[in-house]
Amino acid sequence: MATQSTPPVSLPRHSKSNNPNPYPLSPTVNNDRYTILSLINQCNSTKQLKQVHAQMLRTGLFFDPFSAGKLITASALASFSSLDYARQVFDQIPQPNLFTWNTLIRAYASSPDPIQSLLVFLQLLHHCEHFPDKFTFPFVIKAASELKAFRVGRAFHGMVIKASLSSDVYILNSLVHFYGSCGDLDLAYAVFVKTPQKDVVSWNSMITAFAQGGCPEEALELFRGMEKENVKPNDVTMVGVLSACTKKLDLDFGRWVCSYIERNEINVNLTLSNAMLDMYMKCGSFKDAKRLFDKMQEKDIFSWTTMLDGYAKLGEYDEARHVFDAMPSKDIAAWNALISAFEQNGKPKEALAVFRELQLSKDAKPDEVTLVCALSASAQLGAMDLGRWIDVYIKKHGIKLNCHLTTSLIDMYAKCGDLEKALEVFYSAERKDVFVWSATIAGLAMHGHGRAALDLFSKMLEAKVKPNAVTFTNVLCACSHTGLVNEGQRLFYQMEPVYGVLPGEKHYACMVDILGRSGHLQEAVKLIEKMPILPTASVWVTLLGACRLHGNGNIELAEQACSHLLELDPRNHGAYVLLSNIYAKTGKWDRVSGLRKIMRDFGLKKEPGCSSIEVNGIVHEFLVGDNSHKLSKEIYSKLDEIAAKLKSVGYVPNKSHLLQLVEEEDMKEQALNLHSEKLAIAYGLISTGPSQPIRVVKNLRVCGDCHSVAKLISRLYDREILLRDRYRFHHFRGGNCSCMDYW
């Protein structure tokens, strides 16, 4: 910030000059109360305010409640001032009037620490002779909105009614905003409808509540209603309407809104321009966004981040990086936009690379959002060392765990194989929302603790947390991994009538898995026939997978499932791979080669198996037959040693696990001994200490032979092996696997 050489306000200087009056503001000369008060308005630094403050103390003006109030207002609301100073001043005032109380409450409500607003409000109730008035309530309700403190806000609503203030449009508008930000759209709408003299802010608050609460349709409907009632929309209205278009990804309507803004000569300020930018970006029109962005006279950090995030989320990483590098200043939201885009598009390594770059730069400090993304990326990779490092970082920096962070931590520990730690985070969490509960249920499910997952689900219901669609996916998943057929069925049929959650494609896929995996193929087929929604590819893949396990020659069913699957998704590798496995199992080699020809003609290749293992914070990746690792020689001699040991205990490789769908150049795939998970395990054996568990992550389902070998290794080498495949964890110990061979 530039320093001014001459202060714009002439203030007393405590100099030993020849000036006969060292205190030119002293009332003994020519300063009355009005001069001092006008000086307050001209202050542009805390230092100047303090000088005026001193002068007021000297003259006794500070003890005039009105004048002291002026000082508070200036110090609390001025952009340069700190609230701490305002608070100090406030605490010195003997009898603050209601206006002064309100000013402080107002300032705290929009500060980073809105709880203070509520605390001052309580003091007001105790110490002030006046009851809070119609100015007080909008501020405290705003604080409650910021904190999403539902019960507190409801209590304010009650007080408003008792105080006969419930027809005040300012208060009612704040309540609409409050209920909206707590996610209770019904209550928000109830207040809105009952607002007697709605002004444009009433409409804006409700439109915004709908747009942000996931009901963009209703927001747009309300905008039309507003026109019908002849209420003229303003720039804030249009921001809300655009936000609704963005949520709906409705580019046509968005374009219409932009032309509406032009036709109706609505004031286009920076915020509105940014909302237009965001709409164009998220709705996929880079061209319109770029044109607007280049045209904008003034751009702020929102404008830049909106462009950056738009490109990044749609996978235009080069453009995104270009914008990022061009940003005049980067706040943490800009970094997060880049990190989260990588993380959400299945590029966890790229996400973590940017995270490291952030740590090295001095631009910004990681915040909760950054850490959530970094934890999520660690979870995807199974990078436990990094995940643990972030956990320590959170503790060291005294960052309070919100539900987002708690969820990500639980998910990270569970996906990295440390279920104990995941549960520890869960039990010590202060607040548990549906995300926290669901993540923990998912953790138990993926580790094969189906019963415990169901018990936790019951505890969740006891805690009055409402399960949603994802909760049920996880609960059903727990049933399918553990073979809890009856429980799964019971819960599935309770979903809609008892919990009001409509079963979706994922739930049907889980149910087909529960039935199919346990051998009830015909029931699975019946369920699919009865589906009220069109069966999706995932449902047919699941049925096909069940056919491989229990088909017993029912090739017709497998072929039907496969053709349904290919109808929906002609390039689905899984369809060909599974069906050819089934043909191979029954010795139908001619059909195997037929499928091979189709795949070749279509240019389809099996997704290559890839296993990774983190050692000392570095993630090592192995493909089948990989010899690119720098310890490759040692790895292969370890594999030879393992093979010899296995042979000595009488192990015979099970060749039926072979894919039997390989091109000549993929012959190495045939060699069971070169599978990626074996390479990773061998590397784990030579690079980690004897007491450390070996944690491997595989991108596909673990191979059957590898599963048997891993069990033996866990016994022969007395090592724990945690193998996470695409679907679940296999925890090998003492020759057994946690999945009890049900997988």
Added chain:
DNA sequence: AGCTCCGGTG
């Protein structure tokens, strides 16, 4: 006095 724009979890 109240309403607005970028980045997040299962």
